[in-house]
Amino acid sequence: MAEIKRYNGNPVIDYMARDYSSLLDSMRDLVPVKLPGWEKYKSEADFGNVLLQLFAHMGDILGYYQDRVANESFLGTARERRSIIQHLRLIGYRLATAAPASAILELSAAGDCEDKVTIKKGDAFATRSERDKSSVRFEYTGEGVDIDFNLITAGPGGKKTYGPIPVEEGRTVKEETVGESDGTPNQRFPLAHPGMILRSLGIGSRINKDITLVTDVGGTIDEWTLQESLAFSQQGEKDFMIEIDQNDRAYVVFGDGEFGDIPPRGAKITATYRTGGGTHGNVLANTINTIAAAPQLVFLPGVAVTNPAAATGGAERETIEHAVKHAPGVFRSQKRAVTKGDYQALALEFKGVGKVRAEKGSWNTVILYVAPEGGGKVSDVLKKNLLAYFEDKRPVSTIVEIEDVAYVKIYVTAEIGIESYYSQEDIKEKVQAAGKNLLDFDNVDFGQTLYLSKFYEAIEAIQGVAYVNISEFRRENTTSQEHRETGKIQLLGSEIPVIPREPGDEDYAYGIKVDLDIKKPK
Numbered sequence: 001m002a003e004i005k006r007y008n009g010n011p012v013i014d015y016m017a018r019d020y021s022s023l024l025d026s027m028r029d030l031v032p033v034k035l036p037g038w039e040k041y042k043s044e045a046d047f048g049n050v051l052l053q054l055f056a057h058m059g060d061i062l063g064y065y066q067d068r069v070a071n072e073s074f075l076g077t078a079r080e081r082r083s084i085i086q087h088l089r090l091i092g093y094r095l096a097t098a099a100p101a102s103a104i105l106e107l108s109a110a111g112d113c114e115d116k117v118t119i120k121k122g123d124a125f126a127t128r129s130e131r132d133k134s135s136v137r138f139e140y141t142g143e144g145v146d147i148d149f150n151l152i153t154a155g156p157g158g159k160k161t162y163g164p165i166p167v168e169e170g171r172t173v174k175e176e177t178v179g180e181s182d183g184t185p186n187q188r189f190p191l192a193h194p195g196m197i198l199r200s201l202g203i204g205s206r207i208n209k210d211i212t213l214v215t216d217v218g219g220t221i222d223e224w225t226l227q228e229s230l231a232f233s234q235q236g237e238k239d240f241m242i243e244i245d246q247n248d249r250a251y252v253v254f255g256d257g258e259f260g261d262i263p264p265r266g267a268k269i270t271a272t273y274r275t276g277g278g279t280h281g282n283v284l285a286n287t288i289n290t291i292a293a294a295p296q297l298v299f300l301p302g303v304a305v306t307n308p309a310a311a312t313g314g315a316e317r318e319t320i321e322h323a324v325k326h327a328p329g330v331f332r333s334q335k336r337a338v339t340k341g342d343y344q345a346l347a348l349e350f351k352g353v354g355k356v357r358a359e360k361g362s363w364n365t366v367i368l369y370v371a372p373e374g375g376g377k378v379s380d381v382l383k384k385n386l387l388a389y390f391e392d393k394r395p396v397s398t399i400v401e402i403e404d405v406a407y408v409k410i411y412v413t414a415e416i417g418i419e420s421y422y423s424q425e426d427i428k429e430k431v432q433a434a435g436k437n438l439l440d441f442d443n444v445d446f447g448q449t450l451y452l453s454k455f456y457e458a459i460e461a462i463q464g465v466a467y468v469n470i471s472e473f474r475r476e477n478t479t480s481q482e483h484r485e486t487g488k489i490q491l492l493g494s495e496i497p498v499i500p501r502e503p504g505d506e507d508y509a510y511g512i513k514v515d516l517d518i519k520k521p522k
Contacts, residue, residue, distance in 0.1 A: 018063030024056035075324060081246035084320045092229065092335075093327045097198045097244060098277025099352035100170045101314030102379035103138060103288060103307045106163035107147070110302030111154035117296050119145045119165060122172050124293035125305055127283050136283055137276070137292060138167040138311070141381070149300075159302070166381045167288075169314060170197055170276025178252055181215070183265030185256035188243075195275045196250040198242055199351065199385060211273040213240055213252065215263050233260035248317060277351075281314035282374050283307075312376035313352040337393045343368060343400075350389050352382055355405070357446045357493060364397050369494045371405040375441045378404055405446075408491055409500040410439055411480075412455060413472035413513040422464035431465070434458040435511025439499045446496060450489040455512070472513070476500075 031041045040046045072083040085095055105125060109115070119140050129135040145165070152160040179189040198210050213224045224238045230253070233239040239260040243251045252271065255261055263269060288307040291297050297305075329345035337343045343358035343366055354373040361367045370378050370386070383402050390400050412435055418427050437443065438450075438458060452473050459468045474480040475489050475497075483489050491497060500508040507513040 018059065018066070020056045020060040023059040023063075024052060027052050027055065075327075079320070081320055084323055085244075085246060088323060088327050091327065091331045093323070093330055094228070095244065095320075095323050096318040096349070096351035097196060097248065098317045099199070099313060099315040099373065100168045100197055100274075100277045101138075101279075101281030101283070101311040102166065102168050102352075102381040103283070103311035104164040104309060104379065105138075105167055105288060105305055105307050106161055107165060107297070108159045108161040108302070108304045108306075109149055109300045111158035111160060113160055113301050114150040115300055116146065116148045116150070117300065119147065119294065119297070122174070122293070123297075124171075124291075125167060125288050126290045126292040127287045128290055135290070135292075136169060136281055136288075137171055138169050138281075138288055139172060139274075140165060141168050141274075142166065159304075163308075164380070166379065168274075168381055169278075169281030169311065170274045172272065172274050174272050175270050176272070178213075178269040178271050181254075181263035181265060181267040181269060183262060185254075185262055187254045187263065189252045189269060191250045191252065191271060191273065193275045194248045194250070195277065196242070196244070196248075197274045197277050198244065198250070199389070211242065211271055213269065213271050215267040215269050217264050217267045227260075230255050230260040235259075236261050277314065278316050279314050279374060281311055282376075283311045285310045310376060312374065312379055313372040313382045315352050315354070315373035318351065335393055337366075337390060337398075337400075338395070340366075343390075346390070346393060347386065350386055353386070354441065355445065355496065359493065361399075361401060365399045365401060366394070367401050367403055369403050369405050369446070371441075371496060375407070375496075375498065378402060403494070406492070406495045407498045408495045409476040409502075409505070409508075410450065410489065410497045411472055411474050411476070411500060411508055411513070412470065412511075414455070414459060415469040415471055416459070417466040417468070419464050419466050427462065427464050430462045431459055432510035432512050434462065436499060437511070439497055439511060441496075441498070444497050446491075447493040448491050448497060450491070450497060452484065452487040459512075 028041060031038055035041075038048060041049055041052070043049060071077045072080055075084070075087045078084055078087060081095075088095065121140060121143060123140045124137055126135040126137045147162050149160050149162070152162060154160050173193050176192055178191065181187060196211070211226060213226070215222050215224065222238055224240045227233060227239045227241050230239060230241055233255055235258055237260060239255060241253045243253055245251070252269070254263055285308060286306050288311070289305060291303070291305055297303055326345070326348060329341070330349050335346070337346055340358040340360075344356050347353050347356040347358070347368055347370065352373055353370055354375065355371040357369045359367045359369065372378060372382060386402060387400060394400055414431060416427060416431060418424060435455065435458070438454060452470065455470055455473070456468060459465060472480045473489070474483050475491075489497075499511055
């Protein structure tokens with residue numbers, strides 16, 4: 001018999017009476033019935049007892065493996081990423097890879113510059129490396145843009161500035177030789193570099209250019225089309241799919257001749273793709289200052305590059321906890337966006353989207369309020385990719401619009417009394433951490449109600465706090481009095497609370513402003 005228990009908040013199948021002690025006791029209980037002449041079976045010196053202990057030991061090991069197999073057989077209890085991938089593949093859900101951060105760059109040159117340059121696909125820019133942190137590489141992923149500085153008027157400081165230039169974090173792997181076809185069905189080839197960036201942009205979508213795959217047979221070059229699945233590919237169609245394993249290693253998978261074509265024998269297979277993604281790409285404003293790989297720009301007089309705003313949208317690969325929670329909603333939507341819940345579930349499947357709220361606009365318009373992973377504004381790159389992603393999921397007559405979230409700064413000031421023998425700085429740090437936790441991006445949502453009592457509760461729970469008086473509790477552009485009287489701050493449907501981090505808000509940048517006149521009670 002088995003029962004479902006919870007370990008660290010997760011359901012686990014636990015088979016009872018299968019451990020070493022219970023197995024040994026069960027066998028010893030059977031000895032008087034099966035072997036009544038054996039009287040010294042409990043003696044440590046008896047060889048038969050040694051055999052019983054060995055059998056119990058082996059039974060314990062087999063029971064452990066049996067429990068693990070049983071756990072990995074169900075989506076709700078599986079803990080191995082490999083098992084989750086296999087389960088979700090049955091419903092057409094693929095765990096998302098890490099998403100690259102997006103940024104907008106401005107390129108400037110001296111006021112007397114009259115050069116003409118072209119920013120090409122793959123041109124790279126980077127942050128400066130530090131002693132404990134490597135540089136972060138960003139690449140231009142468009143098809144190319146021509147800049148004529150002769151047509152640009154010099155601005156303040158005598159500089160000519162061009163922008164915006166959208167870039168994405170990551171590195172392009174160009175024309176990697178994946179392998180050579182042997183002409184057999186269902187061929188699989190691993191890509192050499194792990195961490196491939198792969199976004200879901202719809203079944204059969206040719207907009208997805210995260211990877212370009214070509215085959216070369218005797219000088220005849222064919223380009224193949226990326227599909228999310230080969231189940232709908234026809235005979236002779238040059239389609240392929242990508243599978244990502246638990247170690248983020250990508251595999252190119254071809255068809256069997258009936259569902260998707262087979263590369264001809266001897267065909268050289270070449271792939272161009274991008275790697276990267278992750279939260280490390282969410283760099284601060286004015287930190288992308290290096291031209292890493294764009295030689296045509298280096299010799300411009302007075303050339304400089306920067307990002308006026310922080311990079312946003314960088315996210316780690318999808319966790320199994322998120323997939324288990326989110327995949328059923330995506331499956332119920334059947335990859336079709338009809339209801340508000342469908343739009344929200346599908347948008348959250350797109351890596352790089354942290355929070356989303358769907359609202360009805362006009363009769364044929366759906367407005368998506370989108371917050372990238374970690375907060376911030378929606379970049380042009382993320383907006384373009386997200387609209388392309390919904391292209392084959394929305395009704396033909398429906399227009400999808402993407403809007404930025406309204407971030408509302410919350411100001412909290414607390415006067416703290418500290419018990420004797422507690423460090424003021426230590427208590428201040430813990431109070432600020434409590435406020436930061438309440439207002440952290442991952443812990444807040446659209447249209448949330450913030451209660452004053454929750455801040456009191458979090459601060460009073462800190463050991464060493466004798467008393468607390470919250471003298472300021474308000475949202476930006478309002479007075480504290482009205483919110484303290486009601487004890488709450490009610491946000492609108494498109495608003496998300498945030499910790500103030502702009503110039504002038506330094507005292508609040510750690511969650512709660514703590515007055516410096518902290519006094520220890522007598």
